[in-house]
Every structure is written in C-alpha cells, then in structure tokens.
Amino acid sequence: MSKTSTKKTATKPMIEMDHVSKSFGTKTVLKDINLTINKGESMVIIGGSGSGKSVTLKCILGLMENDSGVIKVDGRDIAEMDSDERHALMNKFGMLFQGGALFDSLPVWENVAFGLIHGRKMDRRQARKIALEKIDAVGMGASVADLYPAELSGGMQKRISLARAIATNPEIIFFDEPTTGLDPIMADVINDLIKKCVTDLGATALSITHDMASARKIADKVAMLYQGEIIWTGPIEKLDNSGNEYVDQFINGRANGPIAKHTEHKK
Amino acid sequence: MLFKKIAFVDLCQNSGAAVLAVFAKAGRLFAFLGCTLKHIFTPPFFYKNTLQQFLSIGYYSLPVVGLTTFFTGMVLALQSYTGFTRFNAESAISAVVTLSITRELAPVLAGLMVAGRVGASIAAEIGTMRVTEQIDALSTLSVSPYKYLVAPRIIAGTLMLPILVLIGDIIGILGGYVVSIHVLGFSPSNYLSQSWDILQFMDVFSGVVKAAFFGFIVTLMGCYHGYNSGRGAQGVGIATTNAVVSSSILILIFNYLLTQVFFS
Numbered sequence: 001m002s003k004t005s006t007k008k009t010a011t012k013p014m015i016e017m018d019h020v021s022k023s024f025g026t027k028t029v030l031k032d033i034n035l036t037i038n039k040g041e042s043m044v045i046i047g048g049s050g051s052g053k054s055v056t057l058k059c060i061l062g063l064m065e066n067d068s069g070v071i072k073v074d075g076r077d078i079a080e081m082d083s084d085e086r087h088a089l090m091n092k093f094g095m096l097f098q099g100g101a102l103f104d105s106l107p108v109w110e111n112v113a114f115g116l117i118h119g120r121k122m123d124r125r126q127a128r129k130i131a132l133e134k135i136d137a138v139g140m141g142a143s144v145a146d147l148y149p150a151e152l153s154g155g156m157q158k159r160i161s162l163a164r165a166i167a168t169n170p171e172i173i174f175f176d177e178p179t180t181g182l183d184p185i186m187a188d189v190i191n192d193l194i195k196k197c198v199t200d201l202g203a204t205a206l207s208i209t210h211d212m213a214s215a216r217k218i219a220d221k222v223a224m225l226y227q228g229e230i231i232w233t234g235p236i237e238k239l240d241n242s243g244n245e246y247v248d249q250f251i252n253g254r255a256n257g258p259i260a261k262h263t264e265h266k267k
Numbered sequence: 268m269l270f271k272k273i274a275f276v277d278l279c280q281n282s283g284a285a286v287l288a289v290f291a292k293a294g295r296l297f298a299f300l301g302c303t304l305k306h307i308f309t310p311p312f313f314y315k316n317t318l319q320q321f322l323s324i325g326y327y328s329l330p331v332v333g334l335t336t337f338f339t340g341m342v343l344a345l346q347s348y349t350g351f352t353r354f355n356a357e358s359a360i361s362a363v364v365t366l367s368i369t370r371e372l373a374p375v376l377a378g379l380m381v382a383g384r385v386g387a388s389i390a391a392e393i394g395t396m397r398v399t400e401q402i403d404a405l406s407t408l409s410v411s412p413y414k415y416l417v418a419p420r421i422i423a424g425t426l427m428l429p430i431l432v433l434i435g436d437i438i439g440i441l442g443g444y445v446v447s448i449h450v451l452g453f454s455p456s457n458y459l460s461q462s463w464d465i466l467q468f469m470d471v472f473s474g475v476v477k478a479a480f481f482g483f484i485v486t487l488m489g490c491y492h493g494y495n496s497g498r499g500a501q502g503v504g505i506a507t508t509n510a511v512v513s514s515s516i517l518i519l520i521f522n523y524l525l526t527q528v529f530f531s
C-alpha cells in the first residue's frame with residue numbers, strides 16, 4: 001500500500017524546490033515555491049487551470065529557467081550542471097507532456113522506443129520488442145505500432161505518450177494530466193500502471209491531475225497550487241480534512257468558495 | 268519646451284531600446300550558431316536524418332533550380348543578342364551567358380529559390396515541433412535537438428547547394444545554347460568552343476563557394492527561426508516569414524561581399 005511505501009524508503013529527497021519563482025514578462029506564474037519529493041514517493045499536484053502546474057514541471061526538467069530559487073535533483077543543483085551532466089540526468093527522467101508531444105514524423109513504435117534507441121543506445125530490434133510490451137501495457141495492441149501518431153485518437157496519443165515516458169524505466173517520472181481525455185475504465189488502467197511504476201520499479205513520481213479519483217489512487221502526497229503558490233501539502237489521507245477551504249472547494253468541485261471564478265493573477 | 272524635452276528623452280529611450288534589441292537578437296543568433304557548430308562536429312551523429320535531409324533539400328530542389336537556371340540562360344541569350352547586335356558583337360553572347368550563369372545567376376537564383384522552398388519548410392517544421400513541445404520532448408529523451416534536428420539540415424544545405432549549383436550551371440548554359448542555336452541561328456560547335464574557352468576555373472569555383480555559403484545561410488535561418496518560434500499557429504507563420512525574408516536578404520548581402528573577395 002502507498003502508506004507503507006512512503007515509510008519504508010529512507011526519506012532521501014529526490015527533488016527539492018527552494019524558493020523558486022518564475023515570471024513571463026510582467027506576469028508572475030510561480031511565487032516562491034518550496035516543494036520536496038522524496039525518493040520513491042508519488043506526489044500529485046492539483047490546482048486550477050493556469051495555476052502554474054505545467055510550468056513547475058518544466059522548471060524542474062530544465063526546459064524553462066526559473067528566475068530565482070534553487071532546484072535540486074538527487075542532491076545536485078540543476079543550474080550548475082554542464083550539458084553532459086544534464087544529459088546524464090535526463091536519462092533518469094521520463095516525462096509525459098500534457099499535449100502528448102509525440103514525434104509526428106515517426107511511427108508509434110519508434111516514438112515509444114526513442115529513448116531506448118537514442119538515449120540508451122539499444123539496438124532497434126530489441127527496442128521494438130520493449131516498445132510493443134509498453135504499448136500493450138497502456139492497453140493497445142501491436143496493430144497500432146506501425147501507424148503514425150496523427151492516425152490515432154487523442155486518448156490513444158496520450159497513452160502512447162505515456163508508454164514513451166516509461167519505456168526506459170526511468171527513476172523519476174513526471175505525468176502531466178495522464179488521465180485527461182481517457183474513458184473512466186482506461187483512466188483506471190493508467191492509474192494502475194502509474195502505481196505499478198512507483199511500487200514495483202521504485203520510481204519517484206510527480207503527477208499533475210484534475211481527476212480526484214486518479215489523485216486518490218496514485219498519490220502518496222498531495223500539493224495544491226493556487227495562483228502560483230503552494231497553499232497546502234500533506235499526505236493523501238489528510239486531503240479530505242485538510243482544514244483548508246481552498247482545497248475543500250477544489251476537491252469537491254464547488255463553484256462557490258474562496259477560489260474566485262476568474263482566477264486572474266494578482267500582481 | 269518641456270514637452271519637447273520629454274519627447275526628446277522618449278526618443279532617446281526608444282532608439283536605445285531598439286538598438287539593444289538588435290544586439291540582443293544578434294547575440295541570440297550567434298549563440299545559436301555556436302551551439303550548432305559545436306554539435307555538428309561532436310558525436311553522436313544522426314546519419315539517417317542527415318541522409319533524409321540530403322534528399323529533401325538536395326534532390327527535391329533539383330526541378331526548381333533546373334527550371335530557374337534553364338529559363339534564365341535562355342533569356343540571357345535573347346537579351347544579350349538584342350543588345351550586342353547593335354555593336355556587331357554577337358560572338359560575345361556565349362561569354363555573357365556562361366560567365367553570368369556560373370558566377371552570379373546560378374548561385375543567387377538557386378539560393379533564393381531554395382530559401383523559399385527549403386528555408387520555409389524547415390522553419391515551419393521545426394516551429395511546429397517547438398509549439399507542440401516535441402523539441403522539449405527530445406531533450407527529456409536525452410537527445411539534443413541541435414544534433415537531431417539542426418545539424419542534419421545545416422550539413423545537408425551546405426553540401427547540397429554547391430551540387431545543385433553545378434547542375435544549375437550546366438542547365439543554364441544549355442538554356443543559352445538552345446536559344447542561340449535554334450532561335451538565333453548560331454553554329455553549335457562555335458558556340459560551345461567559345462563558351463569553353465572563356466570559362467575559367469575561378470568562375471565556377473566562386474559560384475560553388477557562394478552556393479555553400481547560401482546553403483548554410485538558408486538552413487541556419489530556417490532552423491533558428493523555427494527553433495525560436497513563438498506560440499501557436501501565428502508564431503509558426505511569423506517564424507516562416509522571418510526565415511525566408513532574412514535568408515533572402517543575407518544571400519544578397521553575402522553575394523556582394525563574396526564577389527568582392529573573389530574578384531577584386
């Protein structure tokens with residue numbers, strides 16, 4: 001169970017964000033974020049649309065540069081790494097992008113096998129075999145392997161993208177809305193798969209979701225982001241009596257409450 | 268008076284900002300160039316992508332370049348005939364055609380045509396990959412976008428344009444030949460021997476070197492603008508336009524500079 005898995009691993013921080021801020025022009029998206037994710041832990045970030053969840057992931061991955069603050073992965077400050085170290089670090093990561101971000105010039109199986117072939121230098125035949133296994137794990141048959149991403153439905157693209165993220169069995173996995181656009185049954189298959197990655201492979205996971213059922217299933221810990229600030233973190237068991245009215249409103253999906261309908265950022 | 272003073276300060280600030288913006292842009296371009304050069308010469312190399320680009324930049328540009336130089340050669344022959352008969356200097360036609368094609372017209376026209384065909388498609392493709400986060404995905408799969416996307420295109424452009432221009436030289440001279448023989452009634456053997464006699468190694472060589480520069484410029488600008496594309500379809504559209512316009516202008520500027528270097 002998730003409750004024991006947090007306790008049994010030594011609480012060594014895998015990802016630390018220390019007073020991280022990020023703005024685009026005059027618009028502040030992240031304000032002084034402090035977040036620690038321990039090794040082997042599954043953290044879920046919840047929060048309204050535009051609250052800065054995807055930007056948080058991209059800052060940790062080094063795809064965007066934070067304006068201030070320190071981000072450490074496995075104890076190392078990512079801003080101080082040279083390109084070789086960063087390259088090595090990326091080999092530990094798997095990332096599911098919110099929009100899928102599949103390579104449309106490559107067939108499905110090569111998308112899934114991309115990290116194996118180019119990152120891990122595996123030969124193509126073996127990589128294809130693993131890719132087919134991963135495609136199977138996300139609930140699709142070998143028949144899609146030779147199609148191109150444009151020939152798949154939105155939900156299928158999302159699942160292929162997830163297969164690509166986990167193909168190399170990465171130590172750290174980021175999922176940006178893994179179940180959005182999936183039917184409820186498939187969403188549950190994906191939840192199980194994510195849980196399996198964390199419990200069986202011991203991966204550290206950071207997921208973003210709006211889907212509270214999914215959050216309850218995959219999370220050890222939850223953090224809520226509101227207007228660029230983390231307003232609550234705690235273990236999943238405490239989510240229902242967090243004592244935070246923002247969290248309460250969000251997880252119950254109520255239109256009325258402290259979270260205004262127009263979530264324009266305060267300057 | 269006060270108003271004038273404020274307007275003046277404003278003007279200074281605005282032009283200062285504009286100058287700074289130009290320097291910032293130039294700096295970004297040079298940083299991109301430096302990064303690209305580093306990645307072109309360090310492994311791993313993506314041979315398959317490079318081969319693909321040889322095909323799509325080189326082979327598929329052949330018809331466009333061939334047509335352009337063929338008609339240019341024909342027009343040159345016609346125009347110089349109408350001009351040179353006034354001075355009884357018809358024999359100079361073959362020289363005019365041969366030298367203009369090899370030194371100037373084949374490289375510049377091929378460069379501009381390829382800027383439209385290849386530069387635009389590179390910018391649109393890479394820009395779309397930027398917008399749909401495919402470039403971010405490449406980095407998270409520990410593949411450098413410079414190595415995977417940029418280097419193959421720039422290598423292919425720099426190596427293929429000279430070859431295209433060599434072929435364009437031949438086709439252009441052939442165009443002049445066809446018009447001279449069949450329309451203007453020159454003798455084939457005379458025309459060919461005159462062409463051959465006038466032609467020097469430097470004429471062809473300078474054109475080919477120019478072509479390599481132009482190929483580099485077109486692919487670099489395509490990659491640069493695509494890579495830094497703004498968000499959405501509009502961003503990709505702007506990137507494509509900028510790629511074509513900037514590479515065309517740079518081709519014309521570099522053509523002048525290179526001519527100065529070669530023939531002065």
Ligand SMILES: Nc1ncnc2c1ncn2[C@@H]1O[C@H](COP(=O)(O)OP(=O)(O)OP(=O)(O)O)[C@@H](O)[C@H]1O
Pocket residue numbers: 024029047048049050051052053054055056098
């Ligand atoms: N590249 C960018 N340039 C400018 N602004 C950006 C950029 N990326 C994100 N933003 C802004 O940052 C804010 C947060 O964006 P982000 O994508 O993190 O939202 P999110 O929390 O993931 O929302 P959603 O749940 O809808 O995906 C948004 O207001 C967005 O407009």
Ligand SMILES: [Mg+2]
Pocket residue numbers: 053054055098176
């Ligand atoms: Mg998002």
